[in-house]
Amino acid sequence: MVVKTMRALCLLVAAVLIAVLAGCGSEPDPAAEGEGESVEAVAEVPSGPTADRKVVALCYHSIADESGSTYELAIGDFKEQLQALADDGYETVLPSQIADYLEGKGDLPEKAVCITFDDGPESILTVSKPAMDAHGYVGAAFLIADSVGGDGKLSWDQVRELEAAGWEIGSHTCTHEMLTRVSADTCVAELEDAREGIAAEVEGGCDAFAYPNGLYDADVAAHARDAGYRIAFTIDRGPADQTTDAMFVPRQMLVDGNSLKTFRGWLSQEKLHLEEIDPPVGERLSTDAGITARLADDDVPIDGMEMSVNGSPIKYEGDSETGMLTISPELNEGANNLRINFYGSPRREVSWVIVAE
């Protein structure tokens, strides 16, 4: 008797639920609207961040008349890249806007690029910024806090000049320590002291971070979050989108000799989506560890990807029934870069750092 009553109750609840759910997709109830608002006006209210935005973040260092090293681009090449962005209709966004998007608090333009500069060279203000101004573009400068005002570096006045022009000022630690190689205490001090030091000199605070040499693990990322950073950039490859962890936002590193064709390829590609990555991104592994993950992109054939570790191709196995991938990365001791590409249409890419010990 009790069982029968329970069953009847369950059916009633289910029927009510179905009725409520069915109502979600129908016309809004006029009684629920504010005074004087038409149904059309309600429908136009933005419903939050657009789900399928992606953003390509670029990582530059210095720009000069001529390239003097791998990480110093010639101004002519930089201007060509900016022109390619402008021709394709790209708009620049700042790290805090990406953080807002990932936190569900703000939207991004349809074609978003985030132009960042590491290490705080003076050329950001004297060479890079004028070229970007010509397109109405703004960027972000990640400063090595203790080297501000040093030889060839921005001074605090120049940093404030950038900020006043709409740029965002972020942190790249105090002394450019590689954070996966230092003690927890040193790591925390590098993160906290740099954030406080920079925030004391600028108006807009210091909520964005870039990992020196792109090196991170789960502990470093947790320390960065605890230090108060809302977003942290790697130099992993591929674009960011709504599925990206704010503490591991990839940036494409630009070096001398990148062709314009290669550059355009980075802009057009999509993120390659993996789920259930095990062990998860950031976990330290033994050098002979294996990784499993589930391919989440329907347009990527399970056997159609190319994978590499530290630039050397590796094999993987894919189960077409379940979408599960088994990767045997053959890691070196220290930091490794696992990269996964799909060269179909659209091109897709994802990569991450694996610290092995």
Ligand SMILES: [Zn+2]
């Ligand atoms: Zn750096």
